Amino acid sequence: MMMNSWAQIGSTVAGLMFTLATLQQFFPHQLRVSLQQFVLASLQQFSFVQKLCDNLVSFFSPYIQITFPEYSGYWSNQAFTAIETYVGALSATKASLLKGSLIKNSKALVLIRDDRKVSDEFDGVKVWWILDPSPSTSSEDKYFQLTFHRQHRDLITGPYLDHVLEQGKAIEARNKQRRLYMNNPSDNWSSYKKNLWSDIAFENPATFQTIAMDPKKKEEIINDLVSFIKAKEYYMKLGKPWKRGYLLYGPPGTGKSTMIAAMANLLNYDIYDLELTTVKNNTELRKLLTETSSKSIIAIEDIDCSLDVTGERRKERSKSNEKDQKNPVNENTSKVTLSGLLNFIDGTWSACGTGRIFVFTTNHINKLDPALTRRGRMDMHIELSYCSFEAFKMLAKNYLDLDSHELFEKIGILLKETEMTPADVAENLMPKREKKDPDSCLKSLIQALEDAKEKAKPKAEKEKTKEERGKKFYASLIKKRWLFQA
Numbered sequence: 010m011m012m013n014s015w016a017q018i019g020s021t022v023a024g025l026m027f028t029l030a031t032l033q034q035f036f037p038h039q040l041r042v043s044l045q046q047f048v049l050a051s052l053q054q055f056s057f058v059q060k061l062c063d064n065l066v067s068f069f070s071p072y073i074q075i076t077f078p079e080y081s082g083y084w085s086n087q088a089f090t091a092i093e094t095y096v097g098a099l100s101a102t103k104a105s106l107l108k109g110s111l112i113k114n115s116k117a118l119v120l121i122r123d124d125r126k127v128s129d130e131f132d133g134v135k136v137w138w139i140l141d142p143s144p145s146t147s148s149e150d151k152y153f154q155l156t157f158h159r160q161h162r163d164l165i166t167g168p169y170l171d172h173v174l175e176q177g178k179a180i181e182a183r184n185k186q187r188r189l190y191m192n193n194p195s196d197n198w199s200s201y202k203k204n205l206w207s208d209i210a211f212e213n214p215a216t217f218q219t220i221a222m223d224p225k226k227k228e229e230i231i232n233d234l235v236s237f238i239k240a241k242e243y244y245m246k247l248g249k250p251w252k253r254g255y256l257l258y259g260p261p262g263t264g265k266s267t268m269i270a271a272m273a274n275l276l277n278y279d280i281y282d283l284e285l286t287t288v289k290n291n292t293e294l295r296k297l298l299t300e301t302s303s304k305s306i307i308a309i310e311d312i313d314c315s316l317d318v319t320g321e322r323r324k325e326r327s328k329s330n331e332k333d334q335k336n337p338v339n340e341n342t343s344k345v346t347l348s349g350l351l352n353f354i355d356g357t358w359s360a361c362g363t364g365r366i367f368v369f370t371t372n373h374i375n376k377l378d379p380a381l382t383r384r385g386r387m388d389m390h391i392e393l394s395y396c397s398f399e400a401f402k403m404l405a406k407n408y409l410d411l412d413s414h415e416l417f418e419k420i421g422i423l424l425k426e427t428e429m430t431p432a433d434v435a436e437n438l439m440p441k442r443e444k445k446d447p448d449s450c451l452k453s454l455i456q457a458l459e460d461a462k463e464k465a466k467p468k469a470e471k472e473k474t475k476e477e478r479g480k481k482f483y484a485s486l487i488k489k490r491w492l493f494q495a
């Protein structure tokens with residue numbers, strides 16, 4: 010009976026459609042357009058009714074939904090990224106069917122349930138997250154929808170969302186792929202695109218653990234860095250910009266650049282490697298500074314070579330000016346001045362970002378202008394020196410996995426008698442073959458130390474005879490004076 014009536018309805022509709030299609034051919038064009046418009050308007054009315062129904066349902070529904078779109082206007086919504094990371098972490102622990110995606114500047118995959126839904130609990134209250142559309146569709150307009158019961162509105166819109174954003178950002182920071190920035194010459198800066206810096210992924214694995222130096226000094230530096238990054242409120246209370254300066258000095262190959270990398274890895278900071286010689290003037294320097302991000306390391310290596318910042322050179326500047334006129338300098342030479350650099354470190358502009366660390370390196374600390382090295386400007390002076398026995402033991406542990414060895418004592422004596430950089434010691438300890446052979450590595454180091462000692466001998470002897478000659482000369486002077494006075 011039922012089947013019969015359905016069949017009847019079906020054939021009536023089919024008949025009507027056929028008749029309509031046939032009649033349409035005889036309708037004038039204008040009438041056809043009006044018919045189409047009528048059908049469209051009815052459909053729109055239908056969607057309006059549907060919207061109305063949706064609103065009615067949500068009015069009476071005990072649940073609230075909040076939507077977080079991926080983009081707000083042209084800008085990416087940072088809340089979406091943090092939620093994506095947070096929900097990804099939730100999914101990874103709760104679901105077995107996941108879809109992985111790599112988000113910008115992250116070195117870790119974000120995993121989202123392929124069926125888009127994941128529940129969470131906060132203070133005993135259950136909430137649901139849905140990613141719309143699902144990760145398997147290629148649609149661009151993605152958004153997260155959070156659903157929760159009306160009675161928990163305050164808890165969810167307040168503490169819960171704060172928790173989600175905070176956790177999401179913390180996971181993001183842990184997964185963040187650090188970047189190494191290098192300043193572009195100003196000739197390549199374009200006015201519409203901010204391309205003052207070029208960047209690449211920072212992948213230097215150096216850590217404080219692998220740096221060979223006095224353990225106490227190392228601990229002091231680590232504590233200083235760690236307490237600095239936690240001290241934002243303290244700096245605010247003091248009314249001081251939240252930044253810190255480190256001056257690393259010592260001979261080539263003692264680990265200055267390695268320490269900058271270790272600092273970045275410890276703090277999870279990006280590095281801005283500022284090449285001063287390509288910066289034409291103080292204005293450019295200021296522009297570069299304003300384009301660096303907060304919580305980053307700004308490194309200027311070999312500061313004495315990059316700029317006229319040595320005290321001696323300053324005194325002699327007027328004299329050399331005359332010479333310069335005879336031998337005009339290259340037009341591309343940087344005109345960044347010492348005062349420009351000082352302003353860069355602690356002028357008004359230096360406070361435009363927070364949590365910044367300035368690191369300068371030099372091979373000749375005593376050549377630097379005192380204005381640059383004074384405390385407060387460079388908060389900590391760190392000397393990296395020739396390899397001590399303590400430093401050697403760290404290198405032996407890192408390179409050969411050795412805590413002790415019968416040859417250590419001999420090496421200790423030789424290290425006291427020579428000046429060998431950790432870079433050279435490390436080079437000798439590096440196994441030359443695939444299979445580690447600690448004996449031959451230590452022997453090759455002993456050989457290198459003995460060679461260095463031998464090489465240094467004539468120099469040491471020359472110094473000694475010079476010193477003795479000087480002593481004799483002064484003794485004779487004193488004697489003559491005594492005779493004269495007598």
Ligand SMILES: Nc1ncnc2c1ncn2[C@@H]1O[C@H](COP(=O)(O)OP(=O)(O)OP(=O)(O)O)[C@@H](O)[C@H]1O
Pocket residue numbers: 219220221222259260261262263264265266267268372393430431432433435
């Ligand atoms: N203190 C150290 N601990 C561990 N490794 C070190 C140390 N010093 C140097 N090295 C090794 O030597 C190499 C060169 O060191 P690095 O570039 O850090 O020296 P530097 O002090 O910056 O030299 P320069 O003054 O020439 O720039 C590094 O790749 C590292 O492997």
Ligand SMILES: [Mg+2]
Pocket residue numbers: 265266267310370
């Ligand atoms: Mg270096």
